Amino acid sequence: MMYRIAAASSHFILEIVIANLFLFLFFIGQKRFPPILLFSSLGFISIILFFILLERFASKGKWLFLVIILPAIVIIGHLGGLSLFFASVIGLFVFWRGISIYDESSGLSKTILLFFSFTLGIIALVYSAMISYPYQNAIIFQIILFIVVIITDGFCRKWSAVTNDKAKFAFYFFRIMASVTVIGIAFMFLLKYIQLIFSSILQGIVFLFSGLAVPVIRFIEFALSLFGSSDYKPTTKVGEGTNEGFDYQPRSFEVTENVLYFLALCTVVGFVIYLLRKKSRLKESGSHFHHSVIISEGEPGGVFTSIFKRKGVPPDDFIRKEIFRLEKFAKRLRLGRAANETLKEWRQRTGLHLSNETIQVYERVRYGGDEASIEDKNYVQQEAQALKLQLKEIRKEQKK
Numbered sequence: 001m002m003y004r005i006a007a008a009s010s011h012f013i014l015e016i017v018i019a020n021l022f023l024f025l026f027f028i029g030q031k032r033f034p035p036i037l038l039f040s041s042l043g044f045i046s047i048i049l050f051f052i053l054l055e056r057f058a059s060k061g062k063w064l065f066l067v068i069i070l071p072a073i074v075i076i077g078h079l080g081g082l083s084l085f086f087a088s089v090i091g092l093f094v095f096w097r098g099i100s101i102y103d104e105s106s107g108l109s110k111t112i113l114l115f116f117s118f119t120l121g122i123i124a125l126v127y128s129a130m131i132s133y134p135y136q137n138a139i140i141f142q143i144i145l146f147i148v149v150i151i152t153d154g155f156c157r158k159w160s161a162v163t164n165d166k167a168k169f170a171f172y173f174f175r176i177m178a179s180v181t182v183i184g185i186a187f188m189f190l191l192k193y194i195q196l197i198f199s200s201i202l203q204g205i206v207f208l209f210s211g212l213a214v215p216v217i218r219f220i221e222f223a224l225s226l227f228g229s230s231d232y233k234p235t236t237k238v239g240e241g242t243n244e245g246f247d248y249q250p251r252s253f254e255v256t257e258n259v260l261y262f263l264a265l266c267t268v269v270g271f272v273i274y275l276l277r278k279k280s281r282l283k284e285s286g287s288h289f290h291h292s293v294i295i296s297e298g299e300p301g302g303v304f305t306s307i308f309k310r311k312g313v314p315p316d317d318f319i320r321k322e323i324f325r326l327e328k329f330a331k332r333l334r335l336g337r338a339a340n341e342t343l344k345e346w347r348q349r350t351g352l353h354l355s356n357e358t359i360q361v362y363e364r365v366r367y368g369g370d371e372a373s374i375e376d377k378n379y380v381q382q383e384a385q386a387l388k389l390q391l392k393e394i395r396k397e398q399k400k
Helices: 001-028 034-056 060-079 084-103 110-130 134-160 166-189 192-228 254-286 318-332 343-350 356-368 376-399
Strands: 293-294 309-312
Touching: 001 034, 001 110, 001 134, 034 060, 060 084, 084 318, 110 134, 134 166, 134 192, 166 192, 293 318, 318 356, 318 376, 343 356, 356 376
Parallel strands: none
Antiparallel strands: none
16 A cells, blocks of 8 residues: 555656646746745645545545545645635645546656656746746756656666666666756756856847848848839938937847747747657557557558557467456456556555566566466466455455
């Protein structure tokens, strides 16, 4: 139970970070710091309590949340300086995401969340640079926190699957964490210099365009004076009768810089959308499921049918069929194997006594294409029956 709550809570932390970045967009224009500390604390504590209620009382935990935790969130949030509306939104957000993450076991893909975080982070950084927002480092900290949580979650998931050299794996993890931390801190301290360099590049582009535009405009005016009326007078002339022609007028780059910022922002958003669409097309054309076979009508090599017409059926191989039925049985008990989760990770999360011999036989058949012996088939079949009984016992313990 604790492993499942920890996994779901780490996923919710990622969504809290994205929500914090979204809040920054509303407070940057006011040059105020958003109430992300209170929001994050309320969200994290309440989601853990909600997961505990769901584990203990199943569907009744939803009603207990609405009766006990939701009013507490509203009261504490209002006492902390939040409006009643915003505090209610926090409570409903926790309720909605808690049910979704708990039922789906994994929630949204971490790749999609990573794209969302970087997109919102870049938008917030560009927007804050345009108006000199004083809390830009807090935005960078949110992005770094997101990356650290993803790396830590992946480390915890893979740790149980490592059987031989755990010290080397831990050293590799700490080396990655140190690299991310150093890069993030360096970026936070060098942010002003990076913005200065970027602003200098923009000003150079403006000077270049203005230097090229003046001769073109004068040539157009000269051409109009030749083909137009004789009363036409060029607009680019020095002031007469006053000293305005000799007064220095500093160039203003505010409008041009805003336009260039907007174009850069549109480019980043368009690139992210392109990557998402490309990833979705690749996933649709070449996806492989752990526990189902895709059956589609048509000739070999033809186009796949619509995803709504696909049907998951047990594999033909005996070993894979037994594992498929075991996973299907576990799914009915809400203990199913999550997407992109190996058998070892599934065993660690649920506490199943799934033997290494069964895992090795399954991997040889599934990935190596080997043919299982009669002894292996009998062994896997007997263990699958025993595991079903164990799954029932695990579910009974969770309901207590």
